[in-house]
């Protein structure tokens with residue numbers, strides 16, 4: 001029985017308009033969703049279970065608001081849903097966050113862990129390799145496909161081509177988009193999710209070693225220029241060559 | 248166009264259960280991904296994609312409020328939200344789901360024998376079998392009680408003769424629930440594709456609901472086994488109780504079409520510049536947008552409250568008539584207004600508005616025309632029926 005765990009994170013909907021309140025990002029009115037790459041991780045985890053048996057546990061670090069994405073994962077078909085929270089977790093840095101996760105993963109007895117290659121909000125991409133480092137596990141990042149026949153074999157881009165890697169467990173695998181299509185929930189899954197209990201666990205984190213100083217919005221894009229008609233073609237070509245450097 | 252994020256001015260979402268929200272979002276995402284990108288082509292080809300049948304079955308939304316026999320047993324509010332999101336895509340999808348769930352599965356579920364329920368419902372809930380509902384005839388539309396299709400008891404089987412017209416899903420149906428007179432009394436019969444003497448030619452040439460199949464059902468000495476009669480009902484109560492459920496779903500569905508038209512009008516008028524400013528900055532346009540928001544919001548409150556009454560069993564027929572009539576009426580008006588606000592672009596298939604407008608003309612007519620619902624309410628208010636001169 002393979003104990004499969006998938007890490008999921010709640011992030012602002014990628015379609016949402018982000019409001020900046022002067023010092024930091026204001027998320028109070030934003031719809032929160034599962035980070036898109038995590039959906040590929042869930043799909044890979046479910047396929048792993050379907051091909052070689054086992055259980056899939058979705059794990060998130062977050063407040064009670066994050067129960068929603070766990071229920072969404074349950075509706076897609078995971079077996080268990082676990083949420084971890086503790087004092088001061090609002091401001092965890094990547095390093096302390098990875099310590100928390102590695103503690104819980106040991107507690108859960110995970111054999112293999114899937115996660116998204118990076119989260120849609122912070123996008124640092126450090127979780128998979130960072131946790132693997134703390135646990136001393138194998139780690140492959142940015143995989144685009146996986147097969148589970150004879151051990152775990154994954155494909156990840158490498159040096160302009162693809163590397164096919166056979167991974168010994170325990171391992172942490174971070175998932176890119178690949179050609180997977182994350183499955184959609186159905187009514188039966190949603191009704192199971194409604195009944196499911198979130199397993200809430202307390203944890204403590206090591207003191208943070210970094211401090212967030214401030215956030216700033218990206219610089220506004222300069223206004224675009226419009227050219228109409230065939231007579232402007234020469235000028236457009238010149239600008240594309242000299243200013244945009246794309247020709 | 249900017250992604251549709253729902254229109255919920257009065258925060259009706261706060262009244263929904265977690266399950267209802269998840270189901271709505273599931274259908275909403277599905278419609279954005281699998282319906283809207285293909286709908287114009289399906290309309291052009293005049294087809295209902297078979298993939299949609301399979302997907303709706305796999306999602307588990309067919310026969311949503313029915314319990315048991317493989318049906319999900321969701322709340323009527325959840326069923327309404329499903330209709331809303333499907334019709335935001337196209338009335339043809341909602342029509343398919345209404346006919347399957349409320350008009351074909353429901354009578355078997357409510358009036359069928361145990362054997363009939365076990366035999367038909369699980370396969371209809373999964374979408375494997377498509378159902379249709381044959382009530383309207385060439386000469387009997389608003390007045391179905393006058394129907395001439397008849398069934399005769401031949402001892403070891405029934406013989407059906409007659410014709411039905413305007414039957415949604417007819418040609419693609421595996422199972423037809425057909426209303427016919429047996430010794431002068433209306434009874435329901437289950438006719439299967441391939442039954443001797445039964446054909447279902449498609450009616451072509453619709454300018455509305457182009458992505459929905461509409462057919463004739465023709466019975467010429469059609470022989471059906473004795474166990475295909477619905478034992479639990481006789482008279483117009485049978486078809487009318489099906490229509491009540493479908494009409495309820497339409498009251499939500501029409502709002503979905505209205506929301507799509509509002510969304511398109513808002514997005515378009517904010518970006519369309521005339522006389523140096525976005526047309527949305529002009530008062531006449533804002534007045535139209537405000538009117539649309541107002542009517543959709545009222546319609547939502549009506550549909551939601553009726554849904555709660557359906558769920559606790561305290562509704563009555565005339566409440567459904569009012570909701571169907573009102574919400575289709577405002578949706579059609581919103582579609583026409585939105586079409587106008589898009590100017591010439593409003594007649595193109597690049598925008599959904601003219602398609603919704605044309606669809607809603609059918610929705611206004613089927614399931615009791617707008618005026619038939621006025622007559623139902625008129626009778627409720629005055630106690631005097633005005634359907635016919637004869638009392």
Ligand SMILES: Cc1cc2nc3c(=O)[nH]c(=O)nc-3n(C[C@H](O)[C@H](O)[C@H](O)COP(=O)(O)OP(=O)(O)OC[C@H]3O[C@@H](n4cnc5c(N)ncnc54)[C@H](O)[C@@H]3O)c2cc1C
Nearest residue numbers: 380381382383388389413414415609613614616618619634
């Ligand atoms: C796309 C489509 C799909 C359909 N699908 C189905 C289906 O699946 N199954 C099914 O059984 N039927 C179906 N119908 C048929 C639909 O239910 C009928 O068209 C509807 O009941 C109206 O009947 P009619 O068309 O014969 O109009 P009529 O009854 O002839 O009405 C014509 C006009 O006269 C008005 N009118 C009628 N009687 C009165 C009165 N007493 N006083 C004042 N005004 C009156 C009506 O309001 C209407 O404006 C469908 C129709 C369409 C367009």
